[in-house]
Amino acid sequence: EVQLVxxxxxxxxxxxxxxxxCAASGFTFSTIWMTWVRQAxxxxxxxxxDIRKDGSENHCVDxxxxxxxxxxxxxxxxxxxxxxxxxxxxxxxxxxxxxxxxGYWGQGTLVTVSS
Amino acid sequence: xxxMTQSPSSLSASVGDRVSITCRASQGIRNDLGWYxxxxxxxxKRLIYAxxxxxxxxxxxxxxxxxxxxxxxxxxxxxxxxxxxxYCLQHNSYPFTFGPGTxxxxx
Numbered sequence: 001e002v003q004l005v006x007x008x009x010x011x012x013x014x015x016x017x018x019x020x021x022c023a024a025s026g027f028t029f030s031t032i033w034m035t036w037v038r039q040a041x042x043x044x045x046x047x048x049x050d051i052r053k054d055g056s057e058n059h060c061v062d063x064x065x066x067x068x069x070x071x072x073x074x075x076x077x078x079x080x081x082x083x084x085x086x087x088x089x090x091x092x093x094x095x096x097x098x099x100x101x102x103g104y105w106g107q108g109t110l111v112t113v114s115s
Numbered sequence: 116x117x118x119m120t121q122s123p124s125s126l127s128a129s130v131g132d133r134v135s136i137t138c139r140a141s142q143g144i145r146n147d148l149g150w151y152x153x154x155x156x157x158x159x160k161r162l163i164y165a166x167x168x169x170x171x172x173x174x175x176x177x178x179x180x181x182x183x184x185x186x187x188x189x190x191x192x193x194x195x196x197x198x199x200x201x202y203c204l205q206h207n208s209y210p211f212t213f214g215p216g217t218x219x220x221x222x
Contacts, residue, residue: 037159044202044213044214044215044216045151045153045159045202045204045213045216046213047204047210047211047212047213050211059209059210060210061210062116062210095158095159100149100204100206100211101149101161101204102149102161102164103161103170103171105158105159105160106158107158108158
């Protein structure tokens, strides 16, 4: 059974940092692109970033460029999102998902940026 | 960036109704489009990929069509479990972008 489990969310002050993790199981992690998608409270979905299966290529939305870094550890079947210089508008549930995104999503982890 | 619009933004329908949602892209995206269903408090679920291919395990009452700039998600006979918000997503060029969503509720 495919499982994606996010962790690392929480309350952080503006300007602070958080590192989200996504633990994957039930499939060959190293063969699939992975994606982060977020959803601010009461708002729609926003694609945030993705990363190639071997980690050699990644892309992100302009609003997080220079602040967020997506990475992966294929040996540990894990996806990460390092978030620095956090702003109020980064407050959201963050989902990891397989593919562009595709058929498998985690349950999400809530990030709240507030003083 | 490619902008995605959806219409309508919301609709009220009855069980058994045929429902269609339209998604338009600001430039051609071939068939690089997916449709997602999201229920409150839950992660999204992909229904359709490549504009018209049904995701495994998704009921056949869901179908997708279109190519280029205009796409449609159709539910042939609305069921109680289909009341949700639906999003389209283009993955033709970066940054990938979602439509604003269409909320389907009970009439």
